[in-house]
Amino acid sequence: MMTKTKHHHTEQYGAERRTLTRWIAGTFAMAALAAVKPASAQAPIVIQFSHVVTAGTAKGKAALRFKELAESRTGGKVRVEIYPNSQLYKDREELDALRLGAVQMIAPSLSKLASLSGGDFEVFDLPFLFKDRVAFRAVVDGPVGTSLLKKLEPHGVKGLAFWDNGFKVFSANRPLQWIDDFKALKVRVQASKVLVTQMTTLGAQASVGPLTSVYEALRSGQLDGQENTPINIETQRLHEVQRHLTVSNHGYLAYAVIVNKPFWDKLPSDIRTALEGAMRDASTYENSIAGAENTKALERIKTSGKLTVHTATPQELEQWRTALRSVYKDAQGWISTETLTALNALNGPPP
Ligand code: SIN
Numbered sequence: 001m002m003t004k005t006k007h008h009h010t011e012q013y014g015a016e017r018r019t020l021t022r023w024i025a026g027t028f029a030m031a032a033l034a035a036v037k038p039a040s041a042q043a044p045i046v047i048q049f050s051h052v053v054t055a056g057t058a059k060g061k062a063a064l065r066f067k068e069l070a071e072s073r074t075g076g077k078v079r080v081e082i083y084p085n086s087q088l089y090k091d092r093e094e095l096d097a098l099r100l101g102a103v104q105m106i107a108p109s110l111s112k113l114a115s116l117s118g119g120d121f122e123v124f125d126l127p128f129l130f131k132d133r134v135a136f137r138a139v140v141d142g143p144v145g146t147s148l149l150k151k152l153e154p155h156g157v158k159g160l161a162f163w164d165n166g167f168k169v170f171s172a173n174r175p176l177q178w179i180d181d182f183k184a185l186k187v188r189v190q191a192s193k194v195l196v197t198q199m200t201t202l203g204a205q206a207s208v209g210p211l212t213s214v215y216e217a218l219r220s221g222q223l224d225g226q227e228n229t230p231i232n233i234e235t236q237r238l239h240e241v242q243r244h245l246t247v248s249n250h251g252y253l254a255y256a257v258i259v260n261k262p263f264w265d266k267l268p269s270d271i272r273t274a275l276e277g278a279m280r281d282a283s284t285y286e287n288s289i290a291g292a293e294n295t296k297a298l299e300r301i302k303t304s305g306k307l308t309v310h311t312a313t314p315q316e317l318e319q320w321r322t323a324l325r326s327v328y329k330d331a332q333g334w335i336s337t338e339t340l341t342a343l344n345a346l347n348g349p350p351p
Helices: 012-034 058-075 091-100 110-116 121-127 133-140 144-148 193-201 210-217 231-233 259-267 269-304 314-331 337-347
Strands: 045-050 078-083 157-167 171-174 185-191 203-210 227-228 244-245 252-260 309-310
Touching: 012 259, 045 058, 045 091, 058 078, 058 157, 058 269, 078 269, 091 110, 091 252, 110 121, 110 193, 110 227, 110 252, 110 269, 121 193, 121 252, 121 337, 133 144, 133 157, 133 252, 133 337, 157 231, 157 269, 171 231, 185 193, 185 210, 185 269, 193 203, 193 314, 210 227, 227 231, 231 269, 269 309
Parallel strands: 045 078, 185 203, 185 227, 244 309
Antiparallel strands: 157 252, 171 227, 171 244
C-alpha cells in the first residue's frame, strides 16, 4: 500500500518493520543454536547480498560479478548468496536487516541512506544537480563521497563503493510537459524529503513506498505516476501500466554498496583484501555498463508501443528548472552546510 506524504518516513514501513524485527529475532535464535555445533573446518564465510531490483539491471549484473570474483579469488573460502528483486527485503527493511546482521551486504539507492547521515545523502536527490555522469562521479569519487560514507560508520555500516544507475524520467497517465501538468497527480517517489519537496513544488502529491509495490499501485489507479530510470521502469514493467513518459533527466539515481561493519571488520585480513579487490573490479564493471543499459532500456520502452514517449524540450526543462530552484533552499533545512558547500565547490553552483 502506498502511503500519503505526510507520514512518509515512518508509517508505511511500520508494519513491515515490526514483522521484520520478529523474523530477525527468530533468525538470531537459530544462529545461536547453530553456533553451539562444532564448525566444520571448510565451512565458507557466507555473504548474503540483498537488493530490490532484478538480476538484469546493472546493479543486478554487478552483484553477480562480485560473487564470481569474490568466490574465485578466495578459493571458495567465501560464498556470496544474492537475493535480487526484494526477494528477502523491501527498501527500508533491507537497511534494518543489514544493521542487525541478518544480511551482510546491500546496495541501496543513496536516497535510502538519508536516515543514517542526518539527511546528507539526500543531496544527490536535488533536481538537475548533475549535468552528466562524469559530474556525479567527480563528487562521489572525491572527498564528498568519502566523508558521506564515513557518516555511516557510527551506525554499524561500512561503505565500500558507489554504483551508478542513471538519470530519472517521469511517467504518468497524462502527458507531462509543463509544470501545470503535474497538478494534483499522485506520484511515487523514494523515501527522501528532497524528492517529496520536488513533487509538492511541482504541484503534485508525493507518495512514498517501496519499489516492489509501484506496479500494482499504478495498475490499480492508487498512483498516477512515478519517476525512475529507464532500466528500473522496464524491469519492473511500469511502462506497461502508464500511458505517457517524459525523458526529463531531472535527477540522478545511484547506489552505495554497504556492509555490516562488525562483520567486515572481523574478516581475516587476507580475505578482506581479496573482497575489496573483487568489489573494486565489480564496481568498475557496474559503472561502465549502467549508462548503456539505460539507453538500451529507453529504446526498448519506445519501441514497445505501450506508451507515448516525449523528450522534454529545452523550454519545458527551463520552466521545471526555474520552478525547482526553491528545493535547494528548502533542503538547507536538513542537509548540512558542510556537505552543500563541498558539493558546490566540486559541482559548481546550483542550476
Ligand atoms: C533501486 O534502484 O534500487 C530502487 C530505486 C527505487 O526505489 O525506485
